[in-house]
Amino acid sequence: MTLPDPFALAAAALLALGFYGFVVQRHPLRRLLAINVFGNGVFMTLILVARWMPGGPDPIPHAMVLTGIVIAVSATAMGLALVRRDLRQGDGKDGGDRD
Amino acid sequence: MILFDGVLALLIVVLAWRCVTAGDLYLGIVVFIVMGLMLALSWARLDAPDLALAEAAIGAGLLGVLLLSTWRALPGHRRQDRDHPPARKAVRWLAGVASVAFGLVMAALLHALQPDEDAAGALALGRLTEAGVEQPVTAVLLNFRSYDTLLEMGVLLMALIGALLARTPLAPYGAATDDGTDSPLIPVLATTFTPLLLLVGAFLVWAGAYGPGGAFQGGAVLGGAGVVLVLCNRLQGAPEAGILLRLLLVLGVKVFILAGLLMLPLEGAFMAYPPGLTYPIMIAIEFCLATSIAVSLLLLFTGTHGVRVPER
Incomplete structure (x- = not known):
């Protein structure tokens, strides 16, 4: 029985915390944060898988994570645009851009 | 080093916990950014320097800027949880138990899984000399699995269009106009x-051919330079996109497709490059991708269709 890799435990914890945050929190920005925490757990899992390949880290999971990071940012930016629109509707004023 | 790894992993878990449960939303966002930087550090430890760069530049840097600017744009009373209280106690407990179980199963699986001998990566590494670039991740992204990267650029473009459509009916978000912009630090x-x-x-874009770096990391840093200019009021959002800006936005996708199509009669397959020309084609595609990524990320930040130099 070998000791578990601390980063494997961290990856599992990120997945669990992301899931918990997404279920429990109701504020849309917090939900986006939770989704990103979950995504980071997935990325960490893939990076760990990449290390198993003999002869160096496997470039294919690495490329997938790189793609994933960009897609996650794109999707989050789209989500943020929707949040801004949704949360400002019904306020009847346009006071959002300034403090 | 095992101690360092353990502390780093523990730090990531604690930060993630604070990020999803922080009482203040602003604190949650800041903790998320710090967590991104710690993740970048841990990925550098896990033999993934490319991904560490990407996470630091895109995942922590640009995403952090986007989150903070959205938080700032929310009306004051929407920044707190009053309208969106966390779920009821019973739901919280249930979710807590379910996530602990889920986390334990994932940890056990990650510990028990055995490496696969015929990973596709072995094939990629074995044929690296045919890719035209020395860096395996760049070779996979731009050559072996270039189709994925092309579609990824499409997703980035679609997200930008979607975000712009969602924001258009509102007042365009221009440069910061508060008192902070006349600080003596700004010109420096x-x-x-x-x-x-x-x-x-x-x-970073250039280095992607032979070391850690690449179009995405470089493009994110270039986009970050644009964000700095917008924050310093040297650039501002404009309601209309000029023809040049539109061309830059689609440059990556266009050059990628063109390179794939032009070589079609020579090589007989979409996105197959002739052996002698691979390196220049890779570099050209990489710089075009980086330009498009930089402009897309900048426009996602400003939330406007274009940018222009403000009149003085």
Whole structure:
């Protein structure tokens, strides 16, 4: 029985915390944060898988994570645009851009 | 080093916990950014320097800027949880138990899984000399699995279009106009750091051929230079996109498709490049991708269709 890799435990914890945050929190920005925490757990899992390949880290999971990071940012930016629109509707004023 | 790894992993878990449960939303966002940087550090430890760069530049840097600017744009009373209280106690407990179980199963699986001998990566590494670039991740992204990267650029473009459509009916979000912009630090930031950022960004794109770096990391840094200029009021959002900006936005996708199509009669397959020309084609595609990524990320930040130099 070998000791578990601390980063494997961290990856599992990120997945669990992301899931918990997404279920429990109701504020849309917090939900986006939770989704990103979950995504980071997935990325960490893939990076760990990449290390198993003999002869160096496997470039294919690495490329997938790189793609994933960009897609996650794109999707989050789209989500943020929707949040801004949704949360400002019904306020009847346009006071959002300034403090 | 095991101690360092353990502390780093523990730090990531604690930060993630604070990020999803922080009482203040602003605190949650800041903790998320710090967590991104710690993740970048841990990925550098896990033999993934490319991904560490990407996470630091995109996942922590640009995403952090986007989150903070959205938080700032929310009306004051929407920044707190009053309208969106966390779920009831019973639901919280249930979710807690379910996530602990889920986390334990994932940890056990990650510990028990055995490496696969015929990973596709072995094939990729074995044929690296045919890719035209020395860096395996760049080779996979731009050559072996270039189709994925092309579609990824499409997703980035679609997200930008979607975000712009969602925001258009509202007042366009221009440059910061508060008192912070006449601080004496601003000219230094704009004139000293922007050229350096541009240089670092271009270097990262170039370095992608033989070391850690690449179009995405470099493009994110270039986009970050644009964000600095917007924050310093040297650039501002414009309601209309000029023809040049539109061309830059689609440059990556266009050059990628063109390179794939033009070589079709020579090589007989979409996105197959002739052996002698692979390296120049890779570099050209990489710089075009980086330009498009930089402009897309900048426009996602400003939330406007274009950018222009403000009149003085």
